[in-house]
Amino acid sequence: MPERKPVLHIDYLYDMPLPVPLAAAIQILNTCHALARAGASVRLLTNRLQASQAAILREYGLAPHPNFDIVQLFGTPDDTPQSIVRAVQRDGMGDQPQVIMSRGESGLRVFQALRKAEKRQTQIYLYEAHRFVYTEAKWWRRWRKYHLERAVLDIVDGVVCLTEGVRVALDHEFGLHQPVLILPSGVHVPVQPPPSDAHRDIDILYAGKLIKRKGIEDLIQAMTYLPEHSLMMVGGSPAQVAELEKQAQHLRIDLTLTGYVAPSQVIDYYQRARVGVCPLPTGTSLIAEQFTSPLKVLQMMANGVPIVGTDVPSLHNILVQDETALLVAPGQPRALADALNTLIADRSLANRLAQAARQQVQPYSWENRASSLLMFIEQLQNGATPPQ
Numbered sequence: 001m002p003e004r005k006p007v008l009h010i011d012y013l014y015d016m017p018l019p020v021p022l023a024a025a026i027q028i029l030n031t032c033h034a035l036a037r038a039g040a041s042v043r044l045l046t047n048r049l050q051a052s053q054a055a056i057l058r059e060y061g062l063a064p065h066p067n068f069d070i071v072q073l074f075g076t077p078d079d080t081p082q083s084i085v086r087a088v089q090r091d092g093m094g095d096q097p098q099v100i101m102s103r104g105e106s107g108l109r110v111f112q113a114l115r116k117a118e119k120r121q122t123q124i125y126l127y128e129a130h131r132f133v134y135t136e137a138k139w140w141r142r143w144r145k146y147h148l149e150r151a152v153l154d155i156v157d158g159v160v161c162l163t164e165g166v167r168v169a170l171d172h173e174f175g176l177h178q179p180v181l182i183l184p185s186g187v188h189v190p191v192q193p194p195p196s197d198a199h200r201d202i203d204i205l206y207a208g209k210l211i212k213r214k215g216i217e218d219l220i221q222a223m224t225y226l227p228e229h230s231l232m233m234v235g236g237s238p239a240q241v242a243e244l245e246k247q248a249q250h251l252r253i254d255l256t257l258t259g260y261v262a263p264s265q266v267i268d269y270y271q272r273a274r275v276g277v278c279p280l281p282t283g284t285s286l287i288a289e290q291f292t293s294p295l296k297v298l299q300m301m302a303n304g305v306p307i308v309g310t311d312v313p314s315l316h317n318i319l320v321q322d323e324t325a326l327l328v329a330p331g332q333p334r335a336l337a338d339a340l341n342t343l344i345a346d347r348s349l350a351n352r353l354a355q356a357a358r359q360q361v362q363p364y365s366w367e368n369r370a371s372s373l374l375m376f377i378e379q380l381q382n383g384a385t386p387p388q
Contacts, residue, residue, distance in 0.1 A: 008377070009098045010035055011088050013045045015074040015106040019059045021235070021260045023208070023295050024104075027185055029060050034186070034370035036067035045073035045087055061188070061264030074106075081113035088114070095122055099377055101160075103128035108145070111152045124380055125156040128183075129166050131291050132173065150174045158380050160373070165290035165313055181376040184317065186369035187298035188267075189362060194304025194354070195271050197347055203229040204340055205273035205305070207266055208296050210236035210244060215279030215310065218333045220244070222279070223253040225337035229344060230254035234261050234269050270303035275343045275350065278309040282330045290314055301361035306350035308339045318364075324357035 012032055016025060028044065036042045049056065053070050057063065073087050074080055088100050100123060102110040107127050114125065134145035153159060153170065158179045161167040167180055204226075210216050210233065223231050231254065233244070241257045248255035261269070270276070278297050292314045300307050301324070309315045310330040319325040326343060328335040343350040 007096060008040045008374075009090070009096060010040050010042045011045060011098065011100050012042065013073065013084065013088075013100070013102045013106060013110045014104075015047050015109070017047045017050055018056045018070065019050065019262075021237075026060060026263050026295060028103075029057075029062060030186060030188070030366045031369055031373070033057075033062050033065060033068055034366040035373065036065045038367070038370050038374060040067065040374065042068045044068075044070045046070065047074045048072060059262050059264060061267075080109060084110055084113040085117045089117065097122045097124070097381060099124045099126055101126040101128060103130060105133055108133055108148050108152050111155060112148060115151075115155060124158070124377060126158050126160055126377070127152055127156040128160040128162075129170055130162045131166065132169065153178070158376060160376070162293050163291055163314065163317055165317075169290070179376075179380060181372065183369060183372055183376075184364060185293040185295050185298055186366040187295070187302045187361060187364050189302045189358075189365050190267075194358070197274065197351075200272050200274045202232050202269065202273045203275065203344060204231045205234070205269055205276045205300075206231065206279075206296075207234040207269060207276075207299070208294075210240040213281070215281045215330070216244075218281060218331060218336060219277060219279045220247055220251065220253070220255075221333035222337040222340065223255065224251050225334055226341060227253075229341070230256065232256045232258070232269065232273075234258045234266060236260070266299070267303060270299055270305050273300075273305045275340055276300035276305040276307050277336070277340060278307065278315065279336055280310050280312050280314065280330060282310075282312060293317065298361055298364050301357040301364075304354045304358055306343045306354045307357060308336065308343060310336070319357070320360075322353075324353055324360055326353070 012028060014028055016022065018025060032042045032044050049070065049072050054064055056070060073083055111125060111127065134142055134149050137145040153174050154177060156178060158181065159176060160181045160183050162184060164182055167182060170176055206219060208214055236257065236259055238259060241259050244257055278294055290313045297307065297318055307319065307325040309319055309325050309327050311327040312330055315327065319327060321327045326339040328339045
């Protein structure tokens, strides 16, 4: 009887409570779940669990899976390094391959702790980069964070970059000496066709964080040029919702704010939207301009929502002007309003763009994201140098 190939074990460590209204949670949970469905044994080691595992998965539209487990790990700052080392040094692993993966600030803490631990030959360290970490630290900690980020990028076996912009920036700043995988965000692509216009009762939809670097100010201003149309904004904290309600009253625009909505329920809003918008600005954040791979854009594409976006590098990676979306100059509320009005009025154009976008989004499925990651891991195991 042939010997069975050892099962691949993946430990993804990220310090966040669950559930939490962050895109990171959507991306990490869906990626881990897709890896489990692909046959890997996956643990997500995270912060406090504010509900049962089944309830957390249900919040994100996922079903329990025998290959996937969510484990509470991160405790007090003093306890964290020892907790990390104990958690990933599993007993009885033998020669079975194990991947230890993390990202962002959590990734720096994880791999800093593991630098002093004995690493087995079958272990692979993967750092997932979505941005610079050190630039967001307090100024008196920035120098230390800079050197820690550089050190982590040197000790890991591979780097997973969200976009080409992230790879270029990290290589310019630190010099990337390890194999790199460009791995954009993922999305669930419904099998059934999207609803027709007859079932769409939301004029303009925005979903996501209600913060400046997402272009919220430009979008609110754009609505002053669209007095006959309404905007629905899904997401945001109670304080952000209250502030925007005041602005809407002052500017006399038709605005509905839902506050936080569970990720599993956001799809209902996409399937009701006549037009979706992603108004990323320039000059406020490299994350928005060059580093992000917006989940909201992929979700709109997957659900047949015609899209208006801004002409920034992070959207060039996903959308094509006049083929899959209308793209306008960032920071131009009037141009944004004109494009939104065009798609609301011209439903033939809107449907053509939406259909093309839905065809183009297929490669971004969570299954394909997991498959690309597993292929990258296999190349690292075999000592091959994956193409960058």
